[in-house]
Amino acid sequence: MAVIGIMDSGSGGLSVFREIRRLLPRSRFLYFSDNAFCPYGDKTADFIRQRCDVITRELLGKGAEVIVVACNTATAAAIASLRETFPVPFIGMEPAVKPAALGTKSGVIGVLATAGTLKASKYLITKGLYGSGVRIVEHVGSGFVELVENGILEGPEAEKRCAQSLLPLLEAGADTVVLGCTHYPFLLGTLQKVAAAQGYPDVRFIDPAPAVARRLVTVLQETGLPAEDAHPGTELLSSGPEDTLRSLYELINKEDTAPEGL
Numbered sequence: 302m303a304v305i306g307i308m309d310s311g312s313g314g315l316s317v318f319r320e321i322r323r324l325l326p327r328s329r330f331l332y333f334s335d336n337a338f339c340p341y342g343d344k345t346a347d348f349i350r351q352r353c354d355v356i357t358r359e360l361l362g363k364g365a366e367v368i369v370v371a372c373n374t375a376t377a378a379a380i381a382s383l384r385e386t387f388p389v390p391f392i393g394m395e396p397a398v399k400p401a402a403l404g405t406k407s408g409v410i411g412v413l414a415t416a417g418t419l420k421a422s423k424y425l426i427t428k429g430l431y432g433s434g435v436r437i438v439e440h441v442g443s444g445f446v447e448l449v450e451n452g453i454l455e456g457p458e459a460e461k462r463c464a465q466s467l468l469p470l471l472e473a474g475a476d477t478v479v480l481g482c483t484h485y486p487f488l489l490g491t492l493q494k495v496a497a498a499q500g501y502p503d504v505r506f507i508d509p510a511p512a513v514a515r516r517l518v519t520v521l522q523e524t525g526l527p528a529e530d531a532h533p534g535t536e537l538l539s540s541g542p543e544d545t546l547r548s549l550y551e552l553i554n555k556e557d558t559a560p561e562g563l
C-alpha cells in the first residue's frame with residue numbers, strides 16, 4: 302500500500318496531481334498546499350528548503366512513502382537537500398525545455414516560470430543541456446500564482462496579466478511556450494485565448510505534468526511500492542485557508558468525471 306505525498310506552495314500542484322491520478326486512480330494521496338507561505342517564487346532558497354523540510358516531515362508522519370515536489374521553484378531550491386535528508390524517493394519538476402527544443406519549428410521557445418526557477422542553477426543546467434541550437438526567451442508569469450490562488454482563472458483581469466507576460470515571448474518568435482510553474486496550467490485556457498486574439502492561434506504550450514506522472518509510475522515500479530491502496534482517495538492538507546484549494550480540487554474532479562466531449 303503506497304501512500305503518495307504531493308506538495309506545492311499552494312494549489313498549483315493540483316495540475317500535477319490531476320495527471321498522476323489519471324495514471325494511478327486506485328492510489329492514496331496526501332496533497333499539501335503551503336498557502337500560508339505562498340508564493341515561493343520570490344522567497345530565498347533557504348526559506349523554501351526549510352518549508353519543504355517541515356512539509357516532508359508532516360507527509361511522512363501521515364504515512365507518505367514517496368513524495369512528489371509538484372513545484373518547480375521548490376524542486377530547484379530543495380530537492381537535493383530533501384534527497385540527502387530523507388530516506389524516501391522524491392520526484393521533482395523541471396521546465397520542459399527538452400521537448401520544447403525538439404518540437405519548435407521557429408527555433409524560438411518561450412519559458413514562463415517564477416523568478417526563483419529562472420535563476421536557479423538547476424534550470425540553467427537544463428538550458429545548457431537541451432537549449433543549444435534554439436533561442437530561449439523567458440518571462441516571469443507576473444501575478445499568475447496570485448490569480449490562481451484567488452481562483453481567478455479567466456476574465457479581463459486574468460487576460461490582462463496573461464497578455465503582459467506571454468506577448469513578449471510570442472513577439473520574440475516563440476512558437477512553443479513551456480509552462481514552468483505548476484500554477485500556470487490552470488490559466489491555459491486564458492493563455493490560449495490571449496495568444497489567439499493577438500494573432501498567434503497556433504502556439505503550443507507544454508506542461509511537464511504528464512511526464513512527471515509517468516516518472517512516478519516508473520519509480521513505484523523500480524522501488525517495488527504497490528500503486529494500489531486499500532483506501533484509495535485524497536486528503537487535502539494546508540498551512541492556510543482552504544477555499545481555493547477545495548474549489549480547484551472540485552474543478553479537476555469535475556473535469557475528470559465529465560462525459561467525453563464536454
Ligand code: DGL
Nearest residue numbers: 310340341342373374483
Ligand atoms: N507552483 C510553483 C512552481 O511550480 C510555485 C509558485 C510560487 O509559489 O511562486 O514554481
